[in-house]
Amino acid sequence: MLSELLARNADLFATLEAREAAYTLLIAGTVDDPDSFNETGGKTGALGYYPILNVNGQTMYFPCQARLKAIALGGANAETLDALVAQVSDKLVTVDEAVTQADAAASNAAAKASLADEKATLAGQKAADAQAVVDAGAGILSSVPVVQAAKAVTETARDQAVAASNDVVDRVGNMRVVPFVSTQYSNMIVDEANNILALVERVTGRWKMALTPDSLVPSADDALAKAATALGLASGASTQATALTNQLGGLQMLLYENPTYSHIIVDAANNALAYIERATGRWKMALTPDSIIPGALSSAISSANIDERASGWLFPILDADGNILGGWRADGTFVAALSPLSRFPAGFGVDGVLSALAAGNMAIVSGRLFFLGDSLTAGAGGGGVNYPQTMATLLGLPWINTAVGGTQSGSIGVRGGGIAMNLTLASDLPADGSEVDVVAYSQEFSNNQSAQSWTGTFGGIPVILRRYSSPSPNEATTLKYTMRRQNASSGSTAIPAGTRFFADLFKANEKDTFYIQAGRNDPKTTRAQRIVLRDNILSMIDHFAHDRFGILPVANGAGEGKGTAGYDYIMDANRLILEAVGDHHFCDHRRYLASNDAQADAGLTPDATSAAQIASDTIPDNLRSDSIHGIGTYYQLTGQFAARFHRGRGWATGI
Template sequence: MANNTGNPVGSTAAKDLSDNAENLDKFANGDDYEYDDRLGRSRKSLKWIEDAALAIPAIDAAMRSEQQAERAIIAKSEAEAARDAAQLSSGVYGDTDEGLVKTPVGSFFSVPSPDSKQYLILYQNVAGTALEVDRYPNSKAIEDIGIEDQSTDVSGLVFAVVDDEGRRTWIEAGKDGRPSAHAAEKIGEVLTAENAPGLAEGVAAKAVDEVGIEALSTLNDLAFAVVDDAGRRTWVEVGKDGGPSAHAAEKIGEMLTVENAPALTEGVAAKAVAESIDAVGIEALSALNDLAFAVVDDEGRRTWLEAGKDGKPTQRAIDAIVKKLPGGLGEAPATYQSGVKGALGIVSGPNITCWGDSMTAGAGGGGTTYPAVLQSLLTAAGYTSTVFNRGVGGENAPTICARAGGNPFIALPVGGVIPATTTAFEIILQAINGQVTKPLMQGASSYTGRLGNVPGTFSRTVVDTVYTYFFTRTTAGAEVVANRPLPLYLDIGDQARDDITIIWIGQNGPNDVRAIQDAKAIIQRMTALDKRYLVISKPGGSSTSDVDDAAWFAEFGRRFIPIRQYLVKYGLADAGIEPTAQDITDMANGTVPTSLRFDGVHWLAPGYTILANIIFQRIIELEWI
């Protein structure tokens, strides 16, 4: 029950504190868009602000539509201007009588206008009669309405509003985000001490009550992205599930540190009443020199939605995000490292899981594997991350993807049921999108996991190179009808979903297109908002494989490591090995030098060591540790 004492802002009276606490609850947790503060003023709630943010896609679409319309208008204006110029060039005469005498029938002529705000009157000679066609304003008329002919250089503008004739209004923005010189001049011409008292007397601080954005009633598609004037992505993006996109999460994660987001490591202590309405996170907009994008209210005041010129959240946006983190979110798990930017599913890590085939397993390395070397590098640098080697020789991309749970194994019990007992029963693995998986051919002979919703062990037997697969439930229970294929997820895949993921697949087929699809499926399976992963190129091949690497880079960008090309150019130098004649031939063909290879594909220890160092440096570059 509100007390409404009427005491001024700053009061510490118990009743006022109680009213503030009640209002804070309405602001943060209420479903209404508005509530009255203890002084009786209407305020917007957090619910309103969240819904308002969802309106941005529609606003962005409207702006794009408006820009397209403006381009059409400008094109129309240019055509009409050319027409008018042609007509005017027909001749200017002292009066209509002279014009009729000197102008052929059907042609146009002009005479000076007697009106003080007009330049010329255009006539057409129609069978010896002067038919008025149009009148043209002079410079005084244009100046009076604040629009001038857009003949000056506008290459320094990123935004301009023109009239339906394509002429400039005062609404323009330069490439620095500020009003253009033209806009400043027009604004300056109309500002006076009377209509802009703030210029002479200063502007009193105002409470925040409106942000000028209306909530959308429906949104068929929640996905949207805010880009700068060059079409480049900022961090302000929403996925189709309504949450931040992976790109937005990455940008947020890159900026969150122990210093600017102590809640991530220390927990958020329960707070009493918020100091004032500034918890909404809007303040007077003083300058935007360092911003590439900012959402402001109808009075030009900043909201928390803004991005710096690097496309990342500003410090002010970070502070606003951290302020809104609930208390429990900041309780860090035991595995949290103080240097890691994020925790609790915000970013992947700190542990690292390496998925792959015999190359990840370290075939030919004499006991040296890149995951083991990477672990040594991390430990020596003081990091507590654990690196897991999930390489199994001979496996193709669909099989590795299934082990990781990206596209799980699909199994059909031979008997059409999962028995009630803990007796092993045969299952038949189904093709995954046309590709047969071949698990358990090397490495482990069994994995724990779950068939459908039933926990158990996935195993195999081998008789004359024929593999037969089985599943054994962990505990007895009710028989489950299973006359249709069921997903089979392995525990090792579930356990790795929170980790930084290294993916090295495709050498064993089936092809690059499918391998890229499987890599993306493994990434999609990761749980963090900011999914942190690296993808390694196939180790074998020659220069003809460069086109394959280009396809991988197109998908993964800086998170892709073209290791074959690197070893061709720098491998021997990094390993301190003098090239042989065969090495020189190999490098000319774009093949990993023989001195670094155990056989046609697999590497010796120096090759795996070089890869581990590249991964280590890339993880540091991307600020994942």
């Protein structure tokens, strides 16, 4: 009997000691402790989480006080948070005192074996007292499951401790922590007027702050009965507890399985109001064209000092360009500016939204199409017809075509912003706007057949980059590049060697939907050359802020059918690109153009030569203006095919 009691007490004290050590870390831990973890048990990102065993023996990771404070300060009152932390600390000090008392009882039981039965009973009572205090503390730190020492207390003692804990209503200042019966949230924090200040997630322990007038607890109905009971409110009270799901007011926060965004916020009509970036937690708002503050109000845009009589805004939220993301109107309402593209189709429903978001197809981007490519994208030989214009017209979307004939994938990437063009000048940048030679550059900006100039910034200075070409129109040879200021200055400027040139051409294009056709002019006879082509395309993709893009393969022409070396080089290059980007982004217009389907869609009947070329998987003569380039029909078919590709992925259109 004695040995069994001593063994049970030893298990109890070991559990209490482990718990004490864990709670010590939860109090004393820091957000930069190298021995701590992130919320999933990893070692990267936000640290300050420590391992705790739950009732089932599973290891969970919970935030220390410093991490809880950092999370809450995203919108909480710092003084209130400090008060909460102080209250938790008081609770845990009580736990420490109870553990010390239990240790003393254990030492007394071991030293006086003749009084073993009496000491064992005393130790059991101390353990029950300690368990009751811990359970009371769990009313505040409900996101940290307590490892219950089931073997050390009787069922009756444990039930009494749980009942006592449930009777505790923890108060900090004028705030209450109220248990909430929900699969997602463990507690809600309300003030004396029963306004919901925050929700505590059951799994992560994170706070979800309620910051708008909609967070006032509305009138009760059948769906709100449980929450009203939890708050202890009279059934006829003017403010009752809300059924707390993810929905606050008319908004819903939906999980978004996407590498860039973690959540999407929609209203009751399934309009997308905003996205939340996974890495930074920042909101990306959907904007309408009329959300730009009028120029006449530009002097009032600094901070929140807006003339509400002139603008109708009491406190607008602005981006760097003066776009209104949302804010408080003069009548006290909070609104968000919505683009028509941010509205989900009627009848789509929340289930449909979740399904589409899980596939990563509903990210809100700019709505503009941005085309990168060479002469096949520019429409050479098409008599004024090109595939970007055809595609954009069919989709009803704005577009920009940056294609330049004769360019290779490196230059195409430079014009899209995904590949850097680092320059070194022969001398300081002159003050008077005269040209200075570029003596070294990492990539061609445009290796086409004509001289061109581009505006941009270099070392933060507005400049013009100029390319001088060879006299022969058929030689894509750069003689040199020069640089000059757009505006005269009071003195010359020394620019460090290897500084990147940022062209205005790709300024703020990260949210456009991209279509890339590159590689026709690249060398492809060796595998190493084909890998360079693939990696240049991947560098272009790295520049995008989303996953809505299409990659058109390298197209083969005359003399490049099955059985030729040229065909094999092109097919292997396309295979490498396809393996890298996947079917979802590989817009295989080449296969379509080299098929009888394209002939039928164009109303053509292939002659013997074209039929033989189709049989050899080659784009036929009746669609080409020369050995490589197309006629108007070629580009029309490509644009129609790309438009179907775009729509088939559920991406936004203007039709």
